[in-house]
Amino acid sequence: MGIKDLLRFLKPYTEPIHVRKYAGKRVGIDAYAWLHRGAYSCSMELSLNSEGEKKLQYINYFMHRIKLLKHHKITPVVVFDGGNIPCKAGTENERYRRRKVNKEMAMEKLKEGNVGGAIELFQRAISITPSMAHLLIQTLKTENVEFIVAPYEADAQLAYLSSLGEEHGGIVAIISEDSDLLAYGCPSIIFKMDRFGNGEEIIIDKVFNSTEIKPSFRNFNTNLFIDMCVLAGCDFLPSIPGIGIVKAHALVSKYRNIDRVLSVLKTDKGKQVPDDYARSFKEAVAVFQHATIYNREKKNVEHMKELPETLLESLGGEIDFLGPIIPPSIATAIAEGNLDPSTMEAYECSLSQKNSGLAEIEQYEVSDPADAVETRSASSQQTNKGNKHRAAKPYPAFEVHRDKEKQEQSCFTVYSYLSIKERSISSTSTMTVPRQVLKERNFSDEAAALSKLVLASEAHNDEEISSVSEEFLVKTPDNNPFRKRKLHSENTETTPTTKSSVTEDDQSELRRQTLDSQESVNSTTQTLDDNKEQFKVLKKGKISNCKASGNKKSSILNFFARI
DNA sequence: CACGGGTGCACAT
DNA sequence: TGCACCCGTG
Numbered sequence: 109m110g111i112k113d114l115l116r117f118l119k120p121y122t123e124p125i126h127v128r129k130y131a132g133k134r135v136g137i138d139a140y141a142w143l144h145r146g147a148y149s150c151s152m153e154l155s156l157n158s159e160g161e162k163k164l165q166y167i168n169y170f171m172h173r174i175k176l177l178k179h180h181k182i183t184p185v186v187v188f189d190g191g192n193i194p195c196k197a198g199t200e201n202e203r204y205r206r207r208k209v210n211k212e213m214a215m216e217k218l219k220e221g222n223v224g225g226a227i228e229l230f231q232r233a234i235s236i237t238p239s240m241a242h243l244l245i246q247t248l249k250t251e252n253v254e255f256i257v258a259p260y261e262a263d264a265q266l267a268y269l270s271s272l273g274e275e276h277g278g279i280v281a282i283i284s285e286d287s288d289l290l291a292y293g294c295p296s297i298i299f300k301m302d303r304f305g306n307g308e309e310i311i312i313d314k315v316f317n318s319t320e321i322k323p324s325f326r327n328f329n330t331n332l333f334i335d336m337c338v339l340a341g342c343d344f345l346p347s348i349p350g351i352g353i354v355k356a357h358a359l360v361s362k363y364r365n366i367d368r369v370l371s372v373l374k375t376d377k378g379k380q381v382p383d384d385y386a387r388s389f390k391e392a393v394a395v396f397q398h399a400t401i402y403n404r405e406k407k408n409v410e411h412m413k414e415l416p417e418t419l420l421e422s423l424g425g426e427i428d429f430l431g432p433i434i435p436p437s438i439a440t441a442i443a444e445g446n447l448d449p450s451t452m453e454a455y456e457c458s459l460s461q462k463n464s465g466l467a468e469i470e471q472y473e474v475s476d477p478a479d480a481v482e483t484r485s486a487s488s489q490q491t492n493k494g495n496k497h498r499a500a501k502p503y504p505a506f507e508v509h510r511d512k513e514k515q516e517q518s519c520f521t522v523y524s525y526l527s528i529k530e531r532s533i534s535s536t537s538t539m540t541v542p543r544q545v546l547k548e549r550n551f552s553d554e555a556a557a558l559s560k561l562v563l564a565s566e567a568h569n570d571e572e573i574s575s576v577s578e579e580f581l582v583k584t585p586d587n588n589p590f591r592k593r594k595l596h597s598e599n600t601e602t603t604p605t606t607k608s609s610v611t612e613d614d615q616s617e618l619r620r621q622t623l624d625s626q627e628s629v630n631s632t633t634q635t636l637d638d639n640k641e642q643f644k645v646l647k648k649g650k651i652s653n654c655k656a657s658g659n660k661k662s663s664i665l666n667f668f669a670r671i
Numbered sequence: 672c673a674c675g676g677g678t679g680c681a682c683a684t
Numbered sequence: 685t686g687c688a689c690c691c692g693t694g
Contacts, residue, residue, distance in 0.1 A: 145682065355673085
């Protein structure tokens, strides 16, 4: 997506480069792009959540590129998407639906024995789930690769980092695929980087200063550039029919003032221009200028650039569309990868314990395994549907106490609770980390270090295994312990109906932690109440994380710990 | 020039 | 899928 046709339009300004140009520098990485690409090699395995290491191929892909950067003495700073901002609502549900259809068709093909056809469809069903992101985060942690989870758009966070000096954690360039970064004002962006480190770079100063090159931007400034981008159509606002990048550029060049451009368009296009276009336009521009980002030094969330009074007034003080401000403790937990920004649940990993060989992790069959998949999917879908017409909710977690129905649907989830000793894993090579996490053999040494898992219940059967990612929590080391999460609403009986070989100890541990969780939830609720003022803004938004996570979100109780 | 439709590609082996 | 690229149409 991004800005329609912008990259093509700026083609004359792109220069082939190699990343070694940034040796010794800090470079930002838009995690989503590589996650998505990496997932191609294992789309079927991810979708089926099948056993084995293949489905972790995307981690290898990513880390391979990290290695490449390190090899060239670059310090990578990986940035993940957080919650979607309200303006972006809409697209996601549709995407989710399509993915689901693709997946269903893929399953068909598979049953027919047409593996090739199935893979093709699985590739169309790829979605980057929070658990995939989190597994990558775990890997980055063990490899000491710097990362940050943006409160909302990774692009905005990257732009913000670009504006900081390196001594304050800033970056000098960004590796991405997304043309939005230009609108956000990033000075230097590398597109289409391949596995050898070759890519195409656009340097915004060159665009503004070049006297020779074709589409001239010589009388442009950053603001006009953003105006042009929004006119041409962006993720937050579609363009007026008949207006593309070329006309947008022409209009802005000619009038050099957006209000004039808008009034000209109004007279020229009349009907074609939506009534609230001017306002929507200002909001879209504001997202690029004042997006909500995480300030690591202050450990809080703020706007990339403060909103001037005049703008605030013209928007009637309504700035929720930028994404609600999140309380510092939560923002930090999100940024550090301990809290899923879209659900506010503690993170889960999509390791398939069923087949992973983790001895301790057992599958618990719960009540009616029959339609676990359908239940899950159906509830997700309902959720999505329900949100379609009103503004979607950004943080469903906060609605838990209101949304009984959802709670009821949420029922079970398996989760486990591992603690990983950073020390023990970090010495291993990048490529083996995921395996190590998954393999029983490798585990055994550290069995003691890896704590027990707990589990709760999620209805599942083989079918589900193959379609819904198994999840369990990884507890991070000492510094940010977060608690588990996910309870059944009335969970006096959260204690799973275990019929497997859990030891007594495990069971009592489980019960203990279950109680613990209960407490956590209560205190969470408290926290929310305390922050009511701040959170009343949570009324619109979107249920989704990482641009593509259609999957799970749905309906679980969450909570997060005392941070 | 905008826009819709069609194609091919990513990853990897 | 998401994206780039090409082509024909209005």
